[in-house]
Each structure stands twice: as structure tokens, then as C-alpha cells.
Amino acid sequence: MQATEKVKYIIVGQGLVGTWMSYHLESAGISYKVINDPSIQSATSVASGVMNPVTGRRIVQTWMIETILPYAVAQYKAIGAKLNIHIIQCAPIILIHPSEQMQESFEYRMAHENIYLFKQDPSKWSPYFKMPFGTGAINDCYWMDLNMMTTHWKNYLQSNKKLIEAHFDCKELTINDNGVSWNNIAAEKIIFCDGTNSMNHPYFKTLPFAPNKGEALIVKVPGLPTNHIYKNNVSLVPWEGDLFWVGSSYEWSFNDSTPTASFKEKMISSLNQFLELPYEVVDHITGIRPANTQRRPFVGLHPLYPQLAICNGMGTKGCSLAPYFTHQLLEHMELGKPIEPEADLNRLKAILKEVK
Ligand SMILES: Cc1cc2nc3c(=O)[nH]c(=O)nc-3n(C[C@H](O)[C@H](O)[C@H](O)COP(=O)(O)OP(=O)(O)OC[C@H]3O[C@@H](n4cnc5c(N)ncnc54)[C@H](O)[C@@H]3O)c2cc1C
Incomplete structure (x- = not known):
């Protein structure tokens, strides 16, 4: 089908990760469309919304928390200010x-x-x-009202004509030298922020997801x-x-x-x-x-199809990881900046195969 609309990025999913991905694109003034199927229940809608800097029975610091936590706190405040709502609360x-x-x-x-x-x-x-x-x-624990955040962001996207409420099926995606197209929309890249759904489609299904x-x-x-x-x-x-x-x-x-x-x-x-x-x-x-056996997110471009990007595998820590790693992905795609090696999809390139 001939594309009638062009944007730079298509995002699949508007849970926590898709919300942050689109928020960063919006803040950078880059064009995008979000496709989200509201009939699929997101992990985000049932999450308690806690960021806790320590973990486990030994009460040790979580991975990268000293970098990720202050960044996340600032970003939740910023999106709250943009939407004129109070999303984040410091709650020991x-x-x-x-x-x-x-x-x-x-x-x-x-x-x-x-x-x-x-x-x-x-x-x-x-x-x-x-x-x-x-x-x-x-100390330094935070509680976020995720349902309020995703609902208000959805309304923002809708009123700016940037949300398509539809089911995305990989069979309808065309990949070409210039990018991708889906239905009547063409984009340079498509970014999968669709949680456990990424386990089902052909390009990323070999990743070590462990729902x-x-x-x-x-x-x-x-x-x-x-x-x-x-x-x-x-x-x-x-x-x-x-x-x-x-x-x-x-x-x-x-x-x-x-x-x-x-x-x-x-x-x-x-x-x-x-x-x-x-x-x-x-x-x-x-x-x-959307957890995985390595307990580290999947962030980056498909090594064989650079038109396809993913930000996924947030497991139990989506609240703190999503703001930071969606931003890293954006800076990687726009400015060529490196992604944190432990999160970089490149570490898994050996298992990402060509789709025939
Ligand atoms: C009970 C529970 C408690 C939790 N508590 C916390 C917590 O306190 N703190 C914390 O940091 N994390 C917590 N988590 C983890 C957190 O919820 C996840 O890390 C995070 O929500 C993952 O976000 P996501 O955007 O990757 O996936 P999701 O939230 O699942 O979003 C995926 C989106 O993609 C859409 N989608 C899927 N398939 C398609 C398709 N084919 N077409 C169109 N759209 C599609 C869905 O509709 C959905 O909106 C909890 C999880 C659970 C289950």
C-alpha cells in the first residue's frame, strides 16, 4: 500500500516504555506515531509503580541506581509538569x-x-x-501513579493525532531500504515497546525473554x-x-x-x-x-534490520529503567551515542537471525 503519511519513528506499544519513548521524541521535536492496542492488558496497568534503590534479601543496591534514579525522578517530574498532573511522590x-x-x-x-x-x-x-x-x-524510594501518567499521556497523544488505537501485526510491516511502512504510514524506523508481545514476532522472538x-x-x-x-x-x-x-x-x-x-x-x-x-x-x-533471563533490558537496533529498534525486557524494574533507556535509545539513533553495554542489544547479535 502507498504510504500517505511520513514520520521519523513508529512506536508499537504505549505502556511505560512506549510512553517514555514517545515523550522523549516529543521533547526533542521529532515526528512519530504510536500504535497501541488497548484490548491487550499492559504490565504497566497493574504495576505498583515503586522505585526502590535496594533489592533482595541482602538489601543491596540495584543495578546502576545511582545514575538511573536521579534521572528518572527528574523525568517523572517533567512529564507531570507537562501534563499538569502530580505523578511522583517520595515515599520511604x-x-x-x-x-x-x-x-x-x-x-x-x-x-x-x-x-x-x-x-x-x-x-x-x-x-x-x-x-x-x-x-x-x-530512603529515596518513590511511588508513581502509572495509570494516571499513561492515561493523561494517551489523551495528549490523541489530541495531537499521534496515537493509533489498533492491533499491530508484523505481517503488515514492510521493510525497505529507506525504512518501514505499516498501513498508510512510512517511517525511518519502528521501535518495539510492546512488552511481552515482542516474544511473538519474528524479528525479536529469539531474545531470552522469560515472562x-x-x-x-x-x-x-x-x-x-x-x-x-x-x-x-x-x-x-x-x-x-x-x-x-x-x-x-x-x-x-x-x-x-x-x-x-x-x-x-x-x-x-x-x-x-x-x-x-x-x-x-x-x-x-x-x-x-516482560522479564528476561539476563535481568538486563534489550535496547538497540536489530543488527540485521537497522530499521527495527527495541526497548524491552524491563522485568521488575520498568519504573526506573524505562525513562533512562528510552532516552539512551533515542540518543543512539539520533546522535550515534553508545548504549550501556549491559543493556545494548548488540550483546545478543549472535542469536538475532535473518527472517525468511
Ligand atoms: C504485578 C506487577 C507489579 C509490578 N510492580 C512494579 C514496580 O513497583 N516497579 C517497577 O519498576 N516495575 C514493576 N512491575 C514491572 C513493570 O510493570 C514493567 O517493567 C513495565 O510495566 C513494562 O512496561 P512495557 O511498556 O515494556 O510493557 P507493557 O506495560 O506490557 O506495555 C506494552 C504495551 O504494548 C501494547 N501492545 C502489545 N502488543 C501489541 C500489539 N500487537 N499491537 C499494539 N499494541 C500492542 C499493549 O497494549 C501495552 O500498552 C510490575 C509488574 C507487575 C506485573
Whole structure:
């Protein structure tokens, strides 16, 4: 089909990554169109929206956090200012240690190479939680209202005629020497920001994706302060009004994305163990994280088809990684700047094959 419209980039997907990719293009004044299928549930819509600088049972710093976190905070504030909404909130994580082992782990980290941890007065939290193993806290944590951000950005794209609500199928994509075309749109490059959908199309399906299912409950907890995040065996994250997001699971092996009774029972049992306040479960949500076996994003151009780019594989850390790596991809495509080697798609060029 003859293309009737020309833009520099087509973006597939408007979850967290597609939102950031299009925001950076918009800020740079570069033309683009976003294709998003609203009937496909995004991981972003069920994510708790937390950026936490430490991770795991040993409470160690996450990868590149000293670079990525300040950049992400500035960018969430900037997109909020552009859309005239408040997206990001600094919200320390209050740790309600679930065991003696976790309490010891916290004390150890407090004494060794600690930047983010600090002590808490347990009496401040005793009206809300049972705390047989004491408390602690993590600084420099942030909570973002991702649904508000993606909805307002979608409205912005729509009112500027930059969003096409449609299902993208690779069979409809034409690749030529000058770029790509899809339906009646021609572009120099197409950027795949379509989460787990990239596992299905021919160009990137050999990447080591390892989708991971996550479930969460939405719970009403009247009286629990909404300016903190709470973490025991489960996390309680402010969601909306007096609602909290409670989760999550990390399942590498699953048959479908439906909610499970076993997860709900597990969450209720945990809440009963550590929460002093009455609560009511109002919803049960699930999503599939676009994770991968290397725990590093896929960012860059296809080595055999430089008209195709990808920014994907954000796993459990999309909130902090997406603003930074979409910007790196933009600077790579526009200015030839290098991509962080651990994230660069080039590391996987041996497994990206020609599509016949
Ligand atoms: C329960 C849960 C909790 C989480 N909590 C956090 C957290 O607190 N902090 C954090 O950093 N990360 C968290 N994550 C991870 C985070 O959600 C992901 O890293 C991130 O949302 C991935 O964004 P994405 O844009 O790559 O994918 P997605 O959000 O899945 O977006 C993909 C988009 O592509 C569109 N699409 C797909 N296929 C097509 C097609 N064929 N045609 C057109 N459009 C298409 C979809 O409609 C969607 O809008 C959580 C994930 C889950 C499941």
C-alpha cells in the first residue's frame, strides 16, 4: 500500500516504555506515531509503580541506581509538569521485618556500605502493624501513579493525532531500504515497546525473554497513612484514596494470566499476621512482566534490520529503567551515542537471525 503519511519513528506499544519513548521524541521535536492496542492488558496497568534503590534479601543496591534514579525522578517530574498532573511522590519504605533473619540482614547492611537505610522508631508504627522483629526504613524510594501518567499521556497523544488505537501485526510491516511502512504510514524506523508481545514476532522472538506473572490485591485500609510504602513479606503501596496495592507474586511458570485463589489466600494470611487495622479486599489484578533471563533490558537496533529498534525486557524494574533507556535509545539513533553495554542489544547479535 502507498504510504500517505511520513514520520521519523513508529512506536508499537504505549505502556511505560512506549510512553517514555514517545515523550522523549516529543521533547526533542521529532515526528512519530504510536500504535497501541488497548484490548491487550499492559504490565504497566497493574504495576505498583515503586522505585526502590535496594533489592533482595541482602538489601543491596540495584543495578546502576545511582545514575538511573536521579534521572528518572527528574523525568517523572517533567512529564507531570507537562501534563499538569502530580505523578511522583517520595515515599520511604517502612520495613516491618518479617523474620529474625531479615532483621539481622537489615542490621548488617546498616553497618556496611549503607546509603539508603535508616532506623525507625517502632512506636510510630505500632498502631498499624504487629512488629515482633522490629522496623527499619529505606530512603529515596518513590511511588508513581502509572495509570494516571499513561492515561493523561494517551489523551495528549490523541489530541495531537499521534496515537493509533489498533492491533499491530508484523505481517503488515514492510521493510525497505529507506525504512518501514505499516498501513498508510512510512517511517525511518519502528521501535518495539510492546512488552511481552515482542516474544511473538519474528524479528525479536529469539531474545531470552522469560515472562513472569505477578498478581496483586487492591485493598481498602482506612486509617493507614498513604505517604509511605510498607513492606513485610508483602508490600503495601498507596494506590488511590484509602486503597493500597498488596503484592506481589513472581511466577516463572504459569498457564495463563488469570487471578489465582492460592495467591489471594496467601496475601490475606500475610495481612492478618502483620496488619493491626481492619481491611477489605476490593479487587484482584494480574499482569505479565516482560522479564528476561539476563535481568538486563534489550535496547538497540536489530543488527540485521537497522530499521527495527527495541526497548524491552524491563522485568521488575520498568519504573526506573524505562525513562533512562528510552532516552539512551533515542540518543543512539539520533546522535550515534553508545548504549550501556549491559543493556545494548548488540550483546545478543549472535542469536538475532535473518527472517525468511
Ligand atoms: C504485578 C506487577 C507489579 C509490578 N510492580 C512494579 C514496580 O513497583 N516497579 C517497577 O519498576 N516495575 C514493576 N512491575 C514491572 C513493570 O510493570 C514493567 O517493567 C513495565 O510495566 C513494562 O512496561 P512495557 O511498556 O515494556 O510493557 P507493557 O506495560 O506490557 O506495555 C506494552 C504495551 O504494548 C501494547 N501492545 C502489545 N502488543 C501489541 C500489539 N500487537 N499491537 C499494539 N499494541 C500492542 C499493549 O497494549 C501495552 O500498552 C510490575 C509488574 C507487575 C506485573
